[in-house]
Amino acid sequence: MPKIPKIAKPARAPTLADVGRAAGVSAMAVSAVLNGARTSSRISPETRERIREAARKLAYRPNAAARALANRRMQTIGVAAVIEGGELNHYFLEVFNGILEASARHDQNAIVFSLRDWARDPERLHRFCDGRIDGLILLAPAFREDHVALPAHTPFVSVHANVPLPGVLNIESDEERGAYEMTRRLLGLGHRRIMHLAGPDGLLGPARRIRGYERALASQRSAPPGLVVPAGFHPVEGRDAMRHWLRRNGKSRLPEAIFCVNDSVAIGCIEALAEVGLRVPEDVSVAGFDDSLAARICVPQLTTVRQPLRAMGERAVEILLTRITQPGTTAGSTDKSVVFPVELVTRGSVSAPRAATLELG
Amino acid sequence: MPKIPKIAKPARAPTLADVGRAAGVSAMAVSAVLNGARTSSRISPETRERIREAARKLAYRPNAAARALANRRMQTIGVAAVIEGGELNHYFLEVFNGILEASARHDQNAIVFSLRDWARDPERLHRFCDGRIDGLILLAPAFREDHVALPAHTPFVSVHANVPLPGVLNIESDEERGAYEMTRRLLGLGHRRIMHLAGPDGLLGPARRIRGYERALASQRSAPPGLVVPAGFHPVEGRDAMRHWLRRNGKSRLPEAIFCVNDSVAIGCIEALAEVGLRVPEDVSVAGFDDSLAARICVPQLTTVRQPLRAMGERAVEILLTRITQPGTTAGSTDKSVVFPVELVTRGSVSAPRAATLELG
DNA sequence: CTGAAAGCGCTTACAG
DNA sequence: CTGAAAGCGCTTACAG
Numbered sequence: 001m002p003k004i005p006k007i008a009k010p011a012r013a014p015t016l017a018d019v020g021r022a023a024g025v026s027a028m029a030v031s032a033v034l035n036g037a038r039t040s041s042r043i044s045p046e047t048r049e050r051i052r053e054a055a056r057k058l059a060y061r062p063n064a065a066a067r068a069l070a071n072r073r074m075q076t077i078g079v080a081a082v083i084e085g086g087e088l089n090h091y092f093l094e095v096f097n098g099i100l101e102a103s104a105r106h107d108q109n110a111i112v113f114s115l116r117d118w119a120r121d122p123e124r125l126h127r128f129c130d131g132r133i134d135g136l137i138l139l140a141p142a143f144r145e146d147h148v149a150l151p152a153h154t155p156f157v158s159v160h161a162n163v164p165l166p167g168v169l170n171i172e173s174d175e176e177r178g179a180y181e182m183t184r185r186l187l188g189l190g191h192r193r194i195m196h197l198a199g200p201d202g203l204l205g206p207a208r209r210i211r212g213y214e215r216a217l218a219s220q221r222s223a224p225p226g227l228v229v230p231a232g233f234h235p236v237e238g239r240d241a242m243r244h245w246l247r248r249n250g251k252s253r254l255p256e257a258i259f260c261v262n263d264s265v266a267i268g269c270i271e272a273l274a275e276v277g278l279r280v281p282e283d284v285s286v287a288g289f290d291d292s293l294a295a296r297i298c299v300p301q302l303t304t305v306r307q308p309l310r311a312m313g314e315r316a317v318e319i320l321l322t323r324i325t326q327p328g329t330t331a332g333s334t335d336k337s338v339v340f341p342v343e344l345v346t347r348g349s350v351s352a353p354r355a356a357t358l359e360l361g
Numbered sequence: 362m363p364k365i366p367k368i369a370k371p372a373r374a375p376t377l378a379d380v381g382r383a384a385g386v387s388a389m390a391v392s393a394v395l396n397g398a399r400t401s402s403r404i405s406p407e408t409r410e411r412i413r414e415a416a417r418k419l420a421y422r423p424n425a426a427a428r429a430l431a432n433r434r435m436q437t438i439g440v441a442a443v444i445e446g447g448e449l450n451h452y453f454l455e456v457f458n459g460i461l462e463a464s465a466r467h468d469q470n471a472i473v474f475s476l477r478d479w480a481r482d483p484e485r486l487h488r489f490c491d492g493r494i495d496g497l498i499l500l501a502p503a504f505r506e507d508h509v510a511l512p513a514h515t516p517f518v519s520v521h522a523n524v525p526l527p528g529v530l531n532i533e534s535d536e537e538r539g540a541y542e543m544t545r546r547l548l549g550l551g552h553r554r555i556m557h558l559a560g561p562d563g564l565l566g567p568a569r570r571i572r573g574y575e576r577a578l579a580s581q582r583s584a585p586p587g588l589v590v591p592a593g594f595h596p597v598e599g600r601d602a603m604r605h606w607l608r609r610n611g612k613s614r615l616p617e618a619i620f621c622v623n624d625s626v627a628i629g630c631i632e633a634l635a636e637v638g639l640r641v642p643e644d645v646s647v648a649g650f651d652d653s654l655a656a657r658i659c660v661p662q663l664t665t666v667r668q669p670l671r672a673m674g675e676r677a678v679e680i681l682l683t684r685i686t687q688p689g690t691t692a693g694s695t696d697k698s699v700v701f702p703v704e705l706v707t708r709g710s711v712s713a714p715r716a717a718t719l720e721l722g
Numbered sequence: 723c724t725g726a727a728a729g730c731g732c733t734t735a736c737a738g
Numbered sequence: 739c740t741g742a743a744a745g746c747g748c749t750t751a752c753a754g
Contacts, residue, residue, distance in 0.1 A: 014512050015748085016747065016748065016749095026725055027747085028739070028748095028749080031750095043724095059513075061490065061492070062491055063430070064491050065426050065430040065435060065493070065494040066492075067748055068426050068429075068730090068745030069424075069426040069732085069747080070729080070730055070746090070747080070748045070750080071749070073573045076493075083458060093444075093450050097444060100473060100475040103477060109472050110475060111437070111471065111473075112461060112472075114458070114462070114465065126420075128420070130422035130423060131374070131422070131426050131427075132425035132426070132437075152420075183753080235658070244750040270660075280754075293450065293655075294654075297658050297659055298659060299631075299659060300637075377732065378732055387741055387742080388732080389734090389740090390740085392734095393733095396733090403741095424731050426731080427732040427733090428732055428733080430733095430745095430746045430748085431734080432731045432746085490748090553729090
């Protein structure tokens with residue numbers, strides 16, 4: 001009985017062996033040539049060309065799963081974040097763009113894990129670390145380390161960690177300095193009563209912004225004590241906090257300037273001011289933080305503190321990749337934060353105080 | 362010489378075999394139990410518990426790559442998009458959120474491929490389809506099908522395809538109707554001279570919006586012919602188009618209302634109007650499209666057409682998954698679009714025209 | 723210098 | 739009902 005030649009089923013994607021068969025060589029040879037391994041030097045140029053040609057004809061694509069299994073590398077990094085409406089959207093997008101860019105540059109895939117809540121989802125985090133990713137970037141994590149024992153075997157990097165995560169290198173910006181500089185700027189314009197609409201309690205970032213604000217006030221003898229009003233991160237929280245304050249205190253005790261924990265809160269704050277007929281910056285100056293997209297879209301555009309979010313995302317990828325490829329470097333507590341500089345951005349929402357203007361006139 | 366017992370190296374993640382060894386059963390038994398396969402019914406409850414316990418103790422996680430190789434399924438879907446500044450950011454985020462949500466619901470990973478340019482990156486698209494994903498969602502693709510022969514062996518779904526892609530099911534919203542309804546609304550308020558700031562040439566979406574606009578004008582006898590001014594998708598394009606028009610035509614020939622191809626363009630348009638002292642909506646009404654985040658952040662908030670972007674993203678995942686699991690269904694050209702309804706959203710940027718108000722007064 | 727073999731960690735079909 | 743074996747598609751170390 002004659003052997004019936006096996007015909008490659010068209011449904012199946014071509015494999016290394018298929019290419020090898022077509023070129024009359026072993027699968028190994030194909031692998032070596034296609035990967036440009038040093039071992040490919042021992043294959044004659046003609047054979048190499050024949051192999052490439054066969055691969056092209058068959059539209060061969062190396063199978064990612066098989067490769068990952070053999071290499072113990074997925075060429076994929078994970079990004080865990082809470083992606084919700086409002087500010088975090090802009091924040092996420094900017095950092096994420098940087099992550100995607102750097103990933104592409106290093107031929108890595110980026111896979112996104114959307115969490116609802118840091119405190120409640122630690123188990124999910126563990127599930128992600130099953131070999132589908134080589135390392136994980138935590139975007140603005142806010143759980144307590146004692147809640148989540150981070151999975152072993154997986155390198156981590158955090159961006160804007162809002163709680164201390166021992167052993168995880170954190171990428172942050174000089175938020176305290178940003179808050180300090182912005183408050184100094186407001187003081188320099190002549191403002192004295194400066195309110196701070198603050199972020200959620202117990203988070204590192206908002207605390208740093210408060211500290212910068214208070215340090216700046218303390219540096220100015222003529223400034224009255226600080227006025228920190230808790231708000232949150234989102235526009236509605238900024239609006240509600242300001243509304244509430246106005247209702248209790250009336251316009252008479254109005255601050256001359258309001259420095260907000262971020263742009264979203266600044267926008268909500270402006271909304272609340274507008275509701276009672278107060279204009280920005282004529283009646284009150286309002287400053288934000290982040291320089292998110294929102295800062296340029298709102299009217300007036302926001303004076304704010306710019307963080308290089310995109311660059312921070314790129315750096316996160318690069319640091320993570322070195323941790324993946326050189327696990328030795330992860331040496332325990334020597335982890336320092338990487339701190340990016342911030343920069344004041346001047347736009348329409350801040351001007352000299354009305355009183356100062358009058359005095360001058 | 363006594364056999365030295367092998368000690369599991371801590372550096373390596375535990376495998377099925379490790380768990381089996383610890384529980385005194387075969388790797389296969391562990392697999393069956395942990396996967397809840399029907400074959401596990403033949404394993405005694407005690408053994409099962411022992412296996413689970415061992416897995417827990419070792420913190421066993423099935424290796425995703427090995428699983429993918431054996432199953433020929435990565436449990437991962439790809440999302441290809443051009444993610445740039447401005448409008449597409451908001452657009453992307455909304456759809457992407459829906460994609461992430463549906464993915465998580467179906468235990469799928471979502472991996473993002475960020476393209477610079479649809480027309481120039483077709484080769485990259487092919488590279489993605491190497492088994493690392495089971496299917497691909499194209500977000501607002503805008504290449505020509507004759508440029509990219511979409512990779513075989515990979516199921517596709519598109520969202521807001523801006524060019525016809527034969528054989529790819531497209532998820533879209535009833536954009537023409539949205540444009541029609543919005544224009545009708547403006548007419549109903551008494552506006553007659555209504556301008557349309559249009560999107561880029563040659564794309565399906567912008568063309569549909571123009572068609573809806575023109576159809577509405579045609580339905581109203583008293584309306585003058587349409588006034589379509591090309592702009593683009595981004596705020597600066599809206600601003601520049603409007604600036605240019607104002608410079609050429611002056612305020613005298615100003616339209617009473619401007620219907621913009623999207624919210625971003627509307628925001629740019631409002632900016633250009635403000636530059637020459639024209640207020641919205643007192644002097645001109647301005648309407649957008651999309652109901653992006655930007656629409657609620659800008660002042661005045663935008664009257665716009667809402668598309669259920671999030672739901673569209675979720676649907677994309679679901680359709681893609683059926684295509685992945687039931688490849689037969691992909692039967693050629695029977696692919697119909699899935700069209701989501703749109704909805705007018707009324708906010709502050711549109712009012713009755715000043716003239717009408719005067720006439721009434 | 724070359725190719726056959728073993729192995730990555732899982733699943734599934736198949737002998738006992 | 740059970741477990742040993744083969745196989746998914748690749749890579750790497752190792753005999754010839």
